[in-house]
Amino acid sequence: MVLRSVWWDRNELPEVEPGRLSGEWDVIVVGAGITGVTTAALLARAGRSVALVEARRVGSGTTGGSTAKVSIQQGTHFSRIARRHRPSVLRSYAEANREGLAWLDRFCREHDVACEARTSYTYATTAKGRRSVRAELDALHAGGVAEAAWTDGPPLPFQTTGAVLLPDQRQVDPVALVAALAADARRHGAVVIEGDRVRRVHGRHPVRVRTEHGGASARTVVVATNMPILDRGGFFARATPQRSYSIAFRTDRPAVDGMFLSADGPTRSLRDADGGRLLLVGGDGHRTGAATSEQQHLESLRAWTHEHFPGAEETRAWSAQDYAPASGLPYVGPLLPGAEHLLVAGGYSKWGFTNGVAAALAVAGRLLDGHQPWASVFDPWATRRLTGLPGAALANGEVGLEMAGGWLRPLRPRPGSGPAEGAGRVRYDRPGRPTAAARVDGVERDLSAVCTHLGGVVRWNDAEHSWDCPLHGSRFDADGAVLEGPATCGLRRQRS
Ligand SMILES: Cc1cc2nc3c(=O)[nH]c(=O)nc-3n(C[C@H](O)[C@H](O)[C@H](O)COP(=O)(O)OP(=O)(O)OC[C@H]3O[C@@H](n4cnc5c(N)ncnc54)[C@H](O)[C@@H]3O)c2cc1C
Numbered sequence: 001m002v003l004r005s006v007w008w009d010r011n012e013l014p015e016v017e018p019g020r021l022s023g024e025w026d027v028i029v030v031g032a033g034i035t036g037v038t039t040a041a042l043l044a045r046a047g048r049s050v051a052l053v054e055a056r057r058v059g060s061g062t063t064g065g066s067t068a069k070v071s072i073q074q075g076t077h078f079s080r081i082a083r084r085h086r087p088s089v090l091r092s093y094a095e096a097n098r099e100g101l102a103w104l105d106r107f108c109r110e111h112d113v114a115c116e117a118r119t120s121y122t123y124a125t126t127a128k129g130r131r132s133v134r135a136e137l138d139a140l141h142a143g144g145v146a147e148a149a150w151t152d153g154p155p156l157p158f159q160t161t162g163a164v165l166l167p168d169q170r171q172v173d174p175v176a177l178v179a180a181l182a183a184d185a186r187r188h189g190a191v192v193i194e195g196d197r198v199r200r201v202h203g204r205h206p207v208r209v210r211t212e213h214g215g216a217s218a219r220t221v222v223v224a225t226n227m228p229i230l231d232r233g234g235f236f237a238r239a240t241p242q243r244s245y246s247i248a249f250r251t252d253r254p255a256v257d258g259m260f261l262s263a264d265g266p267t268r269s270l271r272d273a274d275g276g277r278l279l280l281v282g283g284d285g286h287r288t289g290a291a292t293s294e295q296q297h298l299e300s301l302r303a304w305t306h307e308h309f310p311g312a313e314e315t316r317a318w319s320a321q322d323y324a325p326a327s328g329l330p331y332v333g334p335l336l337p338g339a340e341h342l343l344v345a346g347g348y349s350k351w352g353f354t355n356g357v358a359a360a361l362a363v364a365g366r367l368l369d370g371h372q373p374w375a376s377v378f379d380p381w382a383t384r385r386l387t388g389l390p391g392a393a394l395a396n397g398e399v400g401l402e403m404a405g406g407w408l409r410p411l412r413p414r415p416g417s418g419p420a421e422g423a424g425r426v427r428y429d430r431p432g433r434p435t436a437a438a439r440v441d442g443v444e445r446d447l448s449a450v451c452t453h454l455g456g457v458v459r460w461n462d463a464e465h466s467w468d469c470p471l472h473g474s475r476f477d478a479d480g481a482v483l484e485g486p487a488t489c490g491l492r493r494q495r496s
């Protein structure tokens with residue numbers, strides 16, 4: 001059961017037939033989220049022959065499930081970067097995001113895509129949160145975001161302890177935006193193939209790409225799958241997959257004036273849509289595959305909204321995930337040092353609309369001999385990344401524990417007690433072959449519980465009826481097909 005975001009209701013896009021990648025190209029871009037479609041559009045405009053290949057459909061990854069605030073002010077992310085890096089890194093990060101926002105705003109104006117101006121707020125509700133928000137204001141100023149200011153009274157219908165604000169930011173409909181970007185790429189000669197999953201990328205001159213239905217070669221391949229699908233480079237060990245929830249509510253008058261994110265936990269994100277007729281509430285995030293019950297996270301978001309916005313009527317609920325690198329900085333550049341034929345981009349810590357566009361500008365600059373002074377902060381192999389190592393080691397330690405825990409967790413099968421409708425569980429009744437057993441729509445399925453990426457043991461997600469891997473965030477539907485994450489093959493059927 002895929003929980004589809006409200007954006008897919010607003011954009012009634014025609015169904016697409018699965019395509020097949022073939023031919024020889026200057027550049028193959030893998031993944032059609034905000035990063036991939038912007039990269040394809042930029043390179044096609046510059047006259048490169050470009051194929052953009054997408055496993056599902058344009059925008060169907062994190063981009064289409066996003067709340068799509070386009071903002072330089074990003075919760076408490078600037079102070080997170082400031083704790084790990086020099087002020088010059090902070091300034092370059094701000095510059096990258098400024099350029100991403102300006103490019104996206106210009107694109108929207110030129111292509112008639114709605115891009116609404118809003119003030120962005122990070123607010124606090126406790127004394128501790130107030131100190132975090134104060135630190136965020138200092139970090140924004142240190143990063144050169146001089147327009148950021150303090151307010152004791154952000155316009156919210158509940159008590160706060162202050163907020164930092166940044167005027168003149170933007171919000172978009174992400175599905176409408178990526179559809180327009182893909183149309184622009186096509187107009188400039190790019191070929192967009194949907195419904196063909198890349199399985200393998202190998203070779204150098206040229207690089208060969210093998211997909212579910214075909215294959216092709218290119219001088220350069222850009223892997224824009226958020227978490228790179230290729231194991232080389234070890235990106236999966238540098239970033240944590242973070243799943244979070246969103247609910248759309250219909251309100252009889254605009255419920256909020258601005259875009260809001262709480263500094264205190266559990267995180268609460270607010271914005272409007274449809275000219276104020278919809279209130280979007282997000283938050284309650286956790287590491288993918290690590291929740292006791294995903295459904296409970298959705299319920300807690302629901303309960304919070306009913307308490308603070310009584311009368312709001314729910315229209316849609318969904319969930320999505322993004323990757324948070326230990327360094328706090330996106331990774332944009334070669335998969336391995338010096339490998340300019342194979343580039344990756346992702347890891348935006350839930351701020352992909354400015355960062356993803358900046359990443360596309362950086363990739364295009366790299367391939368077209370352009371130069372953005374700020375782009376070096378995204379370099380995945382810069383020595384400053386070492387400052388993120390303690391966090392990465394911690395994240396890897398958690399992964400190691402998950403790995404061992406998943407394999408060793410002794411759950412004795414209860415004879416005759418299959419999972420209830422909508423439930424799933426991992427059985428360990430065969431040595432070394434854990435079974436993922438679930439019942440959905442009356443059908444019980446037994447799959448291998450071993451994630452096809454690097455062998456983690458998957459867990460049942462009771463909100464979306466999927467198997468989620470706690471290691472690097474691969475997700476599979478109840479039939480075992482890949483939904484998202486670095487895995488490129490589905491869970492195998494477990495033979496009796
Ligand atoms: C709940 C939530 C709310 C968010 N809100 C905001 C916000 O308000 N503002 C903001 O700036 N950011 C926000 N973000 C973050 C932002 O949405 C992401 O950072 C951004 O969309 C990532 O874009 P992407 O193109 O890198 O990845 P994706 O959108 O995930 O695109 C990657 C694409 O690659 C495809 N793919 C994967 N594997 C393969 C393969 N093997 N072959 C072919 N294709 C493949 C996928 O199907 C997918 O379409 C939010 C994130 C979440 C989870």
Ligand code: FES
Nearest residue numbers: 451453454469472
């Ligand atoms: S996602 Fe890497 S092992 Fe499952």
